[in-house]
Amino acid sequence: MALGQPILPLEVRDLMVEIGGRRVLDRVSLTIAGQGTTVVLGPNGAGKSVLLRTLHGLVKPVAGEMRWNGRPFGPDVLSRQALVFQRPLLLRRSVVGNLVFALRPRGLARGERQRRLAAILARFALEALADRPARGLSGGEQQRVALARALVLEPELLLLDEPTASLDPAATLVIEDLLRRTAAEGTHLLLVTHDVAQARRLADRVIFLHGGRVLEEAPASVFFTRPATREAFLCLAGELPT
Amino acid sequence: MDELTTAFVGAAALILGADPALLEIVALSLLVSLSAVTIAALLGLPLGAVLAALRFPGRRVMIVAVNALMGLPPVVVGLFIYLLLSNSGPLGALGLLYTPSAMVIAQTVLVMPIVVALAHELLSSLHEEYDELFRSLGLRPAAVLATLLWEGRFGLVTVLLAGFGRAIAEVGAVMIVGGNIAHLTRVMTTAIALETAKGEIAQALALGLVLLVLAFTVNLLVALFRQAAMRLAYG
Amino acid sequence: MKPSLSGLFLLLCAATPVQAGERYFVLQSTTSVQNSGLLEHILPLFTAQTGIQVRVVAVGTGQALYHARNGDGDAVLVHDPEAERAFVREGFGVLRCEVARNDFVLVGPRNDPAGIRGLDDVVDAFRRIAHSRALFVSRGDDSGTHRREQALWRQAGIELGVADTSWYRQVGSGMTATLTIAANLSAYTLTDRASFLAFSHRRELEELVRGDPRLENLYAIALVNPERHPRVRFAEARSFRDWLVSPEGQAAIAAFRLGDERAFTPAARCDADTGSRR
Numbered sequence: 001m002a003l004g005q006p007i008l009p010l011e012v013r014d015l016m017v018e019i020g021g022r023r024v025l026d027r028v029s030l031t032i033a034g035q036g037t038t039v040v041l042g043p044n045g046a047g048k049s050v051l052l053r054t055l056h057g058l059v060k061p062v063a064g065e066m067r068w069n070g071r072p073f074g075p076d077v078l079s080r081q082a083l084v085f086q087r088p089l090l091l092r093r094s095v096v097g098n099l100v101f102a103l104r105p106r107g108l109a110r111g112e113r114q115r116r117l118a119a120i121l122a123r124f125a126l127e128a129l130a131d132r133p134a135r136g137l138s139g140g141e142q143q144r145v146a147l148a149r150a151l152v153l154e155p156e157l158l159l160l161d162e163p164t165a166s167l168d169p170a171a172t173l174v175i176e177d178l179l180r181r182t183a184a185e186g187t188h189l190l191l192v193t194h195d196v197a198q199a200r201r202l203a204d205r206v207i208f209l210h211g212g213r214v215l216e217e218a219p220a221s222v223f224f225t226r227p228a229t230r231e232a233f234l235c236l237a238g239e240l241p242t
Numbered sequence: 243m244d245e246l247t248t249a250f251v252g253a254a255a256l257i258l259g260a261d262p263a264l265l266e267i268v269a270l271s272l273l274v275s276l277s278a279v280t281i282a283a284l285l286g287l288p289l290g291a292v293l294a295a296l297r298f299p300g301r302r303v304m305i306v307a308v309n310a311l312m313g314l315p316p317v318v319v320g321l322f323i324y325l326l327l328s329n330s331g332p333l334g335a336l337g338l339l340y341t342p343s344a345m346v347i348a349q350t351v352l353v354m355p356i357v358v359a360l361a362h363e364l365l366s367s368l369h370e371e372y373d374e375l376f377r378s379l380g381l382r383p384a385a386v387l388a389t390l391l392w393e394g395r396f397g398l399v400t401v402l403l404a405g406f407g408r409a410i411a412e413v414g415a416v417m418i419v420g421g422n423i424a425h426l427t428r429v430m431t432t433a434i435a436l437e438t439a440k441g442e443i444a445q446a447l448a449l450g451l452v453l454l455v456l457a458f459t460v461n462l463l464v465a466l467f468r469q470a471a472m473r474l475a476y477g
Numbered sequence: 478m479k480p481s482l483s484g485l486f487l488l489l490c491a492a493t494p495v496q497a498g499e500r501y502f503v504l505q506s507t508t509s510v511q512n513s514g515l516l517e518h519i520l521p522l523f524t525a526q527t528g529i530q531v532r533v534v535a536v537g538t539g540q541a542l543y544h545a546r547n548g549d550g551d552a553v554l555v556h557d558p559e560a561e562r563a564f565v566r567e568g569f570g571v572l573r574c575e576v577a578r579n580d581f582v583l584v585g586p587r588n589d590p591a592g593i594r595g596l597d598d599v600v601d602a603f604r605r606i607a608h609s610r611a612l613f614v615s616r617g618d619d620s621g622t623h624r625r626e627q628a629l630w631r632q633a634g635i636e637l638g639v640a641d642t643s644w645y646r647q648v649g650s651g652m653t654a655t656l657t658i659a660a661n662l663s664a665y666t667l668t669d670r671a672s673f674l675a676f677s678h679r680r681e682l683e684e685l686v687r688g689d690p691r692l693e694n695l696y697a698i699a700l701v702n703p704e705r706h707p708r709v710r711f712a713e714a715r716s717f718r719d720w721l722v723s724p725e726g727q728a729a730i731a732a733f734r735l736g737d738e739r740a741f742t743p744a745a746r747c748d749a750d751t752g753s754r755r
Binding site: 324328329330331334335337339340421422423424426436438439440441442 | 503508511512532533534535544546547548549550651652653654656657675676677678706708
Binding site for chain 1: 371372379
């Protein structure tokens with residue numbers, strides 16, 4: 001069993017995805033390694049979400065290769081990832097019930113489970129809400145619970161699909177703060193967003209996706225100051241003043 | 243009009259007087275129909291979840307079949323179960339014909355398609371919502387089914403109420419397999435049919451009103467319970 | 478939310494009351510003896526005397542005999558001598574006894590459009606109804622009454638074709654429902670006396686033809702042959718048959734009245750050829 005072995009670095013080569021006969025990802029190649037936050041940036045319909053889902057095993061590619069620290073995708077790779085969706089997708093049970101639900105398939109010992117639950121509740125300031133019905137919380141609180149549900153799995157790679165798209169600015173800042181701390185503690189974040197300002201705030205590296213192709217893959221400092229393609233330049237120029 | 247008035251007066255007298263013969267019939271009606279719904283729930287809800295969540299060959303055909311079976315006439319179900327349980331039938335040795343058990347079996351067969359079809363409908367939309375989450379968390383199929391059933395519990399209560407409504411109201415199947423034997427297999431609906439056959443229209447209507455009150459009470463209790471439980475789950 | 482399996486088991490057990498040692502048998506009977514109230518009157522007397530419960534399944538004569546042929550039920554109480562004899566002859570039934578009699582009555586609207594009032598020849602009356610095309614409502618359910626009515630049409634030489642619905646209506650219902658329809662349509666119909674006596678809207682229909690021997694209505698009991706269906710409750714069913722033809726049983730039948738009229742006349746006569754069995 002390769003369980004417990006790191007899944008990064010990830011090397012993706014010539015990944016092709018078709019949905020309903022339409023090519024959504026076209027010869028995508030990229031590398032994700034080390035620590036930090038990689039932002040997948042691009043306009044709506046660029047294929048960002050599909051890329052994330054393909055890396056998570058939710059979408060099957062028609063061609064191409066994914067090597068996770070040299071291995072193909074499998075249950076052991078999935079178990080070292082977690083995905084936060086755009087909507088919280090909480091179940092009709094308490095906050096802590098939602099966290100337990102995520103942990104149960106991992107089959108952890110009781111002590112370990114309790115340790116993780118206590119740690120995550122404290123870190124996300126959710127203790128007071130632990131026994132509240134999750135679906136009764138505000139949008140921001142729900143997304144905080146969804147993030148906690150992903151991180152209680154202690155993933156090596158955290159995938160985030162526009163996690164703040166339906167939140168107000170205050171709630172967005174809370175989530176971004178938590179993400180920054182998560183990245184600092186060693187989890188690699190792969191964040192999909194079309195919000196250039198958010199990308200600026202969080203990214204260490206940027207993958208610029210456009211029309212199903214990777215047009216740029218560069219450190220944030222390089223990408224935001226000197227975009228190499230016209231498409232990226234237009235995308236950054238269209239950014240609303242922050 | 244005259245008979246309608248008599249019926250209302252008669253129904254009131256039956257209910258207020260707690261007529262022992264009536265209580266016996268009401269108790270058996272509830273016992274048979276609730277047993278049938280319970281069995282249909284234990285078998286039908288998981289089946290509905292399987293149809294909603296899993297993909298296997300024959301699934302489409304099963305969904306169409308279950309939906310079609312919702313319209314099965316109770317008399318046909320009664321005849322089918324009669325032929326099975328008859329002393330000349332394959333299950334005759336069990337000696338179940340003309341017993342409440344036979345009535346439970348017939349009503350279970352009647353209720354099952356409703357439970358499966360409506361549960362499938364409800365759980366399909368839940369599954370659509372949560373499918374990616376379940377796969378992301380690496381849930382096994384059995385865990386997916388259990389989670390869907392638990393998440394859909396409030397809607398499923400309504401599904402079971404629909405099944406109960408069909409069970410408590412049908413007469414054709416229990417008449418044939420129960421035989422409408424006094425003190426043994428006589429339930430509200432077969433008693434109504436008997437009073438009608440005897441020409442006691444007012445008495446039949448009075449029993450019908452009692453049945454209505456009964457169904458109303460069951461629905462009210464479930465609605466109250468459901469409301470309380472939902473308040474707990476959603477805050 | 479879901480009850481435990483043991484709870485389900487309890488429910489199932491509760492749904493099948495098993496009174497230890499209770500003696501009973503299942504009687505497949507025609508509806509008229511139940512709907513008229515005769516069984517309600519005589520069965521408690523029998524049970525008090527013997528401790529045997531009678532579970533009555535009241536259906537049409539045809540259905541009762543069908544159930545009995547399948548071994549579903551231990552005795553039949555019906556009124557179609559020809560079919561009963563066939564039931565015994567083919568080995569499904571034994572120990573047939575006639576137990577009571579009354580008569581069929583041809584009833585119809587008071588204005589009597591076919592002009593049959595006072596006839597004592599029922600076949601002639603049937604012929605007149607057909608020729609005047611006056612409305613006639615038939616049970617149409619293969620019951621004893623329906624079978625008798627069809628026999629009378631045959632004797633009258635009337636072929637009932639599919640086109641005759643203009644005056645001949647098969648309603649496929651029980652006797653009381655059929656009488657109700659006949660009253661509402663001002664139609665003729667053939668009914669057994671007990672059902673007619675118990676019919677609450679009797680004043681809208683009039684008894685027009687009676688007394689023809691071909692209108693005799695004989696009720697008989699026969700037991701399901703235990704050699705054919707070994708699981709039948711033969712002993713219990715036999716005590717009921719024996720009680721029905723005994724002086725007590727016959728007196729009980731004679732004592733049953735609807736209004737101030739006697740609905741059934743006691744008539745005990747057992748078929749000789751099967752009387753010696755067991």
